[in-house]
Every structure is written in C-alpha cells, then in structure tokens.
Amino acid sequence: MTARMTLSPAGVAELELVLAGGLGSASYASEGAGGRLQTTEPLTSGAVELLDQEGTPLAVVEIDGDVADGEWLVGSVRQLRAFGHQLHRDRRIGAQTSRIESALVVLGDLPGEEDARWESLGERPLVVLDTGHHAEALSRDVRRALTAGHDVRVLPAPDAALRSAEDWRDAVAVAAHALFADEIEVWDTERAVGPGLVILLTGLSGSGKSTIAKLLAERLGEVDDRTATLLDGDEVRLILSSKLGFSREDRLMNVRRIGWVAALIAKHGGIAVCAPIAPYAEMRAEMRERAEKVGRFMLVHVSTPLEVCEARDRKGLYAKARAGEIPQFTGISDPYEVPTGADLAVDASVVSPEDAVDQIVAALPR
Structure with a gap:
C-alpha cells in the first residue's frame, strides 16, 4: 500500500521548484535523481504519494529505506499532474523557457517608485517571488511591474520551514539562477502584512x-x-x-x-x-x-x-x-x-x- 503525505502550501511550492530542476539535490530532486524531503511521520521504504491540502496527488517519491519522524526521506520523485490554482501561470517557471543573462529577484514587496534601486534594474527581467502571502499582494506586484514596462517572471518560494532565513535567501537565488538567468541580483525587501x-x-x-x-x-x-x-x-x-x-x-x-x-x-x-x-x-x-x-x-x-x-x-x-x-x-x-x-x-x-x-x-x- 502506498503511503501518503499531505504537503503544506509551502511544501507544494518547494515540490514545484524541485520538479522544475530549481533546487537540485537541496530538497527532493528532478525525475530519476536522488532527493530528500523532511517527514512529519514515520515511513517505510517504498512509494510515498505527495498530496496537496485538497487531497490531490501531485507526485510520488520512491524512498530507499525506512525513515523516522523528522528525518529526511531520500529517493527519486515523479510528477503525477500539473499544479493547480496558480496565479499568473503564463509567467511561472515552465512557461518562461528562454534563459537570460541577468535578472533581479525581489524577496518581498516591490519597493516604492521613489526607491533609488529602480535605476539599477535597467532592461533586466524582474523575478517576483510567490511566497503564498496572498493573491492580492502577488497580483498587485505583477501589475505594477508590467505597467512600468518590465519583463516579469514569477518564482514559487522554497519552503522557509526547512531553512534558516539566510539559507532560504540562498535557496531563492539558487533556484532563480537554475531556472532563469546566469547572473542574479537579490533585493531583500520587506513583505508587508495586513491588519488582520x-x-x-x-x-x-x-x-x-x-x-x-x-x-x-x-x-x-x-x-x-x-x-x-x-x-x-x-x-x-x-x-x-x-x-x-x-x-x-x-x-x-x-x-x-x-x-x-x-x-x-x-x-x-x-x-x-x-x-x-x-x-x-x-x-x-x-x-x-x-x-x-x-x-x-x-x-x-x-x-x-x-x-x-x-x-x-x-x-x-x-x-x-x-x-x-x-x-x-x-x-x-x-x-x-x-x-x-x-x-x-x-x-x-x-x-x-x-x-x-x-x-x-x-x-x-x-
């Protein structure tokens, strides 16, 4: 019987990155290669089906041995279906196939128009990070950048629960480099939250x-x-x-x-x-x-x-x-x-x- 594991929304984003080849061996892996995933329950060797919060199967990992709660699960991963409910699908990884020389990644909200950093952007594409913050924030930033005439890419964020803040920033840069551009600059901006x-x-x-x-x-x-x-x-x-x-x-x-x-x-x-x-x-x-x-x-x-x-x-x-x-x-x-x-x-x-x-x-x- 195939074991099942339900991923958090951040875990689904991490899986999306891995399947696209954005994280290499840092978490799971692309098809046929060794990867890893931190478990929330004991699992035995064999196939583990990864589900989203709605219970939809997304991928299967073939693990090499038994693992305990909190340990790393290691094995190859195979995608079962396309990821659903993605905003700006036409600008996410997979839709943007052309590799570019240089890009700029924004970790939080886009800075205000008065911010001097905009002058350094030039013609480089702008990579907006989808942290799952909420749909309105992502759509607002994409609209702002497009209105200003920028080429926009949308990158799902690596799972912050698996990393320190510094390692998370590094993982974002690694993914952007692997998927979009040879040279990456990162703007470490704040992500504002609502009053709720x-x-x-x-x-x-x-x-x-x-x-x-x-x-x-x-x-x-x-x-x-x-x-x-x-x-x-x-x-x-x-x-x-x-x-x-x-x-x-x-x-x-x-x-x-x-x-x-x-x-x-x-x-x-x-x-x-x-x-x-x-x-x-x-x-x-x-x-x-x-x-x-x-x-x-x-x-x-x-x-x-x-x-x-x-x-x-x-x-x-x-x-x-x-x-x-x-x-x-x-x-x-x-x-x-x-x-x-x-x-x-x-x-x-x-x-x-x-x-x-x-x-x-x-x-x-x-």
Whole structure:
C-alpha cells in the first residue's frame, strides 16, 4: 500500500521548484535523481504519494529505506499532474523557457517608485517571488511591474520551514539562477502584512481557555477598531466538524478548518479568537503558517496544570477517560504536546480570566 503525505502550501511550492530542476539535490530532486524531503511521520521504504491540502496527488517519491519522524526521506520523485490554482501561470517557471543573462529577484514587496534601486534594474527581467502571502499582494506586484514596462517572471518560494532565513535567501537565488538567468541580483525587501490577526488559545480541556476567549473577544470589541470573531472549539465541532471523531487525522482536520476560517477573517482585516484544544504542534504550526500569509498570529498557551483541569471537571469527562469510557482523551489517553514557542503563557489556576485577558491584550502584536 502506498503511503501518503499531505504537503503544506509551502511544501507544494518547494515540490514545484524541485520538479522544475530549481533546487537540485537541496530538497527532493528532478525525475530519476536522488532527493530528500523532511517527514512529519514515520515511513517505510517504498512509494510515498505527495498530496496537496485538497487531497490531490501531485507526485510520488520512491524512498530507499525506512525513515523516522523528522528525518529526511531520500529517493527519486515523479510528477503525477500539473499544479493547480496558480496565479499568473503564463509567467511561472515552465512557461518562461528562454534563459537570460541577468535578472533581479525581489524577496518581498516591490519597493516604492521613489526607491533609488529602480535605476539599477535597467532592461533586466524582474523575478517576483510567490511566497503564498496572498493573491492580492502577488497580483498587485505583477501589475505594477508590467505597467512600468518590465519583463516579469514569477518564482514559487522554497519552503522557509526547512531553512534558516539566510539559507532560504540562498535557496531563492539558487533556484532563480537554475531556472532563469546566469547572473542574479537579490533585493531583500520587506513583505508587508495586513491588519488582520489570528489569536489561538490552546490548552487542556478545563484549562479555562473558552472562558478567556469569550472575555477576550468582548474586550477586543471595546478596545480595538477591528471586528473580533470567536471560534470556540466546542461550537466549531457542532457546526463545521460534526462528523469528525477524535483520531489524530480528525483532530488535524478540525483545527485545519478553524485555521482556514480564521485566516479568512484575518485576510479581511478582522481578529479571529480561536479556542480549540489544538494538542499537536503540527496543527498549531500549520495555523500559524496560514495566518501569517495574510496577517499576524499570536499563540497563547493556557497552561493550567492537568490536575487542576481534572479537579474542575464538572462534566466528569476526565473520570470517564480514566475509566476507559472515552478513548483518545487529551491529557489522559492522547498526548498534549506542550507549546515550546508560545507568544504568551497564562496559568488560569493562578490568574483570573480577567487578568489573563489583560495580559493577552497587552501582548497583542502591533
């Protein structure tokens, strides 16, 4: 049976680069050559099918041996179908076949017209980087460059999660050199984000995160001009995820749906306050990645200890879980991966919900 791995949007862009020959052996590889991909789960030797977020098969990697979670998967890669939903397809890699002598790559947003660097561009093509930031930003930059009379190419960005900032910049230059031009100059510009914000409160059942989230949404309505929307974990399960269970896959899908809705709210300039348990680091990282394409993200760990959560349990869920009546219960029979990179931690066993809200509002990204 062929194993399957779902790629993040950044992972899909990385795959696109590799299949085009833009990264060589730095990640996967082109057809028939050795390459590598960092796994998120243990895999055994054989074929691994790579899927996008919609479950569409994109490629197959033939790996040489067993790999553990977090290790590199090595093998040849074969593309199954064309990549879909690509903006400016006529200017992406593959569509632009002519190689040129020199090009300029912009890592972030195009600088303003008053920027002196424009004078050095000359007749060189301008390579605009598609970081998955959001469609409007990419289209805006392409339109601006075309209106100014520049030859524009669109390059998908390598996966930043696999590299340091410096290595990521180097990978962009390597890909541009391999695919477009013999000589590459890089403009390291900032990529602006919109005013939207996603706040994820994660913690054990009974930690107090739902109470804090409701008070926070109310407080934000009083102190912030942006519209605040509450996405509580229990309520979302009743509406968006009513048919999902509590397996790892179903939990990931539940939080993915919350993250998708939250990012839409942030994309339009609002604040999404989310309060699922979100027990796995993988799902929290995915939500952060999605949110930071359109705005900002804040991770709040409601760190109330397990014994306090269990003592507070008015519904008797912890007792049922310990008796084996509720399988896959977070903190008892299913793991809770404590966040190591939370923007803020609040212990609701030692601070009141109102004080917790004060701390969150004071720490909001500006």
